[in-house]
Amino acid sequence: MQENALEYDYSIAKLFVFSVLIFGFVGLLIGVIIAFQLAIPELNHLASEYGIFGRLRPLHTNGIIYGFTLSGIWAAWYYLGQRTLKISYLEHPFLRAVGLLHFWVYIVLMALAVVSLFAGLTQSKEYSELVWQLDIMVVVVWVLWGISLFGSMGVRREKVIYISLWYFIATFVGIATLYIFNNLAVPTALVAGVGSIFHSISFYGGTNDAMVQWWWGHNAVAFVFTSGIIGIIYYFLPKESGQRVFSYKLTLFSFWGLMFIYIWAGGHHLIYSTTPDWIQTLGSVFSVVLILPSW
Secondary structure: OOHHHOOOOOHHHHHHHHHHHHHHHHHHHHHHHHHHHHHOHHHHHEEEEOOOHHHHHHHHHHHHHHHHHHHHHHHHHHHHHHHHHOOOHHHOHHHHHHHHHHHHHHHHHHHHHHHHHHOOOOOOOOOOOOOHHHHHHHHHHHHHHHHHHHHHHHOOOOOOOOHHHHHHHHHHHHHHHHHHHHOOEEEHHHHOOOOOOOOEEEOOOHHHHHHHHHHHHHHHHHHHHHHHHHHHHHHHHHHHHOOOOOOHHHHHHHHHHHHHHHOOHHHHHHOOOOOOHHHHHHHHHHHHHOHHHHO
16 A cells, blocks of 8 residues: 555544643643642632642642643554554554553543542552552553554554654653552552552552652653653654754664663652662762753
């Protein structure tokens, strides 16, 4: 089939664009509300326990990171993935079905996340508040994206994997590894027969838990707000400006530099804490060195 004969299927991309708009509006609205609560503490008491800052902030952060931003990355993937790989989901019904399942399981997960966080059900880990049952759903959503991502690459016509897709792969692998390790936990009701069915205890204790948490927490920003968004920019900026990428080799240098350096910078969240000095120093040094690939 010739390239100009391909008819791309943007239906899944459109679904994710709708979720971008919804999560963006709601997430930013909650952000404005909690910003006013910081300035006017009385606003914390408008809706009893359900309107306090501590209950609303996880809704804001999860809504913006995993709702607004991830939806945008996935909308871009289901749009530019076909175009850069020279495939169409119309000719691959399995990949189309996986994409639709990916979207709907994700929407159900986000709805349950909103309800559980409003109810105050939380692991008390920043950017990783969801209870263990929803953590399992996160893994399912991520695996579905992985099937779409690597399945599409497996049937591609274009031999060269465009730089945007390298950044999407980094987002997939980075988040998968870090999220699973940070959320390893023991459900207390199932194992010991005590506590709520939603309660769990982290595999790690004290300082170790803090180090694993910020290995994850900082890199949630690295692999969602940074690598995924850079992937989008590398496709749409040359398209809209009409200018080709200056140097493909430079993009790969930037990619590997960013991936190697960023993942070790999380220790800067734990400066002057009980974590070992070398962890704090490593995080600080890599944070400064990070200027190079970021720039």
